[in-house]
Amino acid sequence: MLPTLLRMARQKTYAEAISLLNTCQSNAATIEAIRKSGGRLNDFAIPEMHDYLRRIGYVPDDLDKLNVVHVTGTKGKGSTSAFTERILRAHLPGQIGLYTSPHLCAVRERIRINGEPLSEELFARYFFEVWERLEADQKTLTPHTPVFPIYFRLLTLLAFHTFLSLGVTATVLEVGIGGTYDSTNIVPKPITTGITSLGLDHQAVLGNTIEEIARNKAGIYKPGVPALSVVQENGGGDILERTAKEVGAPFEFVPMIPETPLGLHGTHQRINASLAVALSKSFLSTRGQPFTETLPESFIQPLAKTKWPGRCQKVEQSPTTWLLDGAHTIESLRSCGEWAWTEAKPDVLIFNCSGGRAGESLLGSLLDAGAKTSGGTREELGAGFDTVIFCTNVTYVDGNFKGDLTSKAIDPNDLSQLLTQTALRDAWLKLNTSFPPDRVHAVPSIEHAVNIVRSLGTKQVLVAGSLHLVGGVMEVAGLQAALSMD
Template identity: 70%
Template structure:
């Protein structure tokens, strides 16, 4: 028997919405189990999501009104979403373009954007309580094991659907959370177009998953009669599986061509050319299916300006400190071997080059492998070796993702998924420090292991002279640094 939930008078404020939303977070053990299952842990997942949709007053076909561009992949799906949104927005003058992505950096409402801007606190709270109270009013769940309120990401997906439908968006760029087939976003019956970015094993290699299994999961977003796009893929086996997934459901399959040489992109890094190429293909198919005029070339001329104007906060981003003109922040949420290689190429491929590092990664990840990927790529870009590159740092700081020195998170940054035992012992941070010692023997600077992001920022600000600080290893870390260091202006996609 489900417990009776008593409706009580409550303030319908943004802060109260965030407090309630955080009660939907899963703990560390549950998150890890879902990750290891590739999103397949709950065989009732899609059925439950459809039932939640019904309980808030919608049918699946209602979601077709959102005119969805559905995007998944192992690497680059967020950047692809940003490029796609910017192109489509440029072509639908006066329209409303919804963008749903994850995770957020400083505020949950960043995940739900219209024309590049996050929902306002008032709008977020309004739509949040409309969804929450509809679920509260209809507590009959599909199984006795189904919670009355969905877990965090599912709730936000429902909230995004409700907000976009209420606001009457003309198009929606919808980024998958985990996997594809079993993801909570995969309940739109007929998107306008679907796409798969680069596939890889970085997130799932510990599971023993093959590229074929990963591709099968990602290809689960392909729908009958809906254009099914993919980037070329490094492994032929993955591309073959995606093609088979499309054939199985009757979706016209297409591998997007590369961008012409010399095209300017607003996002740094050579890997962004692949993401931008997929975005171009998705935007072209979207406009064609929607009956809008578009130049039938590999890169329509009208797409060049929006590609150059695309911004995606926290990815290869430089921001000047607003309180200390001597500090430049180099922000990149890279957290896989491949993305950290790209981060190293970017951070040491230009100026200023880092003199301090703030780094963290999720528990259980391979500390030495990740740090080595960053340093080796940086060394290559700088024309030196790993030891010499590492020796250039004055401060190397390994911190948790806890926001403040008093041990609390900012409400929007609360993370129930952190293992409390790991956190208390600073186990991940100590492992990172040990790994640094092996990678940069005889390091002459200072290595700090600290319990919060605010501690890390304080160490940087206590320094002297010009400082370029690289923040990497976790998007949650980057968001926390932006919050504590007062870099919220860097959150804009404009």
């Protein structure tokens, strides 16, 4: 009787939904183990997702009604998904669903309809429908399977339920981690699938070879479903092609599209746009809209209008110019440096990353790319900064997170002692030996960092190293209007 009364008393608000969702977060040690395994830690991952799907009232074949474009890769899969969604939206009637991760300011950004985040009202409605179905049927697949799935799995179930409830025309579905064992990989027959660039930066993080990474990503390929990939300059392409053949999926390396204006900045975006064009052509050909050109005329405007918040994004907020890019690998930080010093001359840096020991190579890549773009040296570029701030991803000065930005994935010992931030500060001073140490700050929250920026007057602030950091800065600095994809 008591659980029933508790359910009746529960407030079915967005805030309450986020509070319950956060109980499903894994701690720092679990996240690290999953990350190092490439998402393969749990051999029961896919069977468990099938069982969770059953418990909320669906079978896998129901997911084919979503008309899925499934996208994975090491880098660029979010941008590719954004380009693809925008093209499909311009060519199809009805509503286009988009599921991506992570979010910047609000969890509901992960589930979008026609480019807009799900409203708080709809998020709460569909969340509690999923939650209460799981609550009502607590028979799990194994004794070790939790009654409520971990954070990303629950959001994936919520996305499926939302899109099915709304009857979307098409769904662009971005993989979370890896491919084979990812919770999104339970759609029996997507319309088409695509793999973005496989980067070597993640090879070291995951402890795998590029061949193993490619094999994992190719796990999204399905029999009879087009299997597309960009040309893999760092290797792995042969593995993708071979795996597609083994699966029985028609394989293609997509051609590079001609130069055309893109709504997303950075030279690498042409690669992502090329895959998006090929995915869209593949999808639309099944809907009676065949295209033979490498870049159809009707795709040009959607590509130019595509937005992807927090990635190479310039936001003016007098007296501050914010340059926001969640780049967090060596290669993406090179692209960030090229973009940032093309757009402006940053004189404040706010930075964070998941491991301070990699700080010297990450910061060095950013500075070297900026120096090459601006025609100077790394030392000259570093000296051009007025202030450098390394902060945690904690949102507020009081040590609390905004509900949507709560993270249990931060090691509490690291956090309390600012170990990562201190290591980054040391790396900066090692790279820039003449830089005044009193202008390099290691602070415990994003609000601390934004307060420092506010005290400096007119500045051009580059925020990089972590999408979670970028989202926190957008929240604290009041830049939420920049989250729209329209």
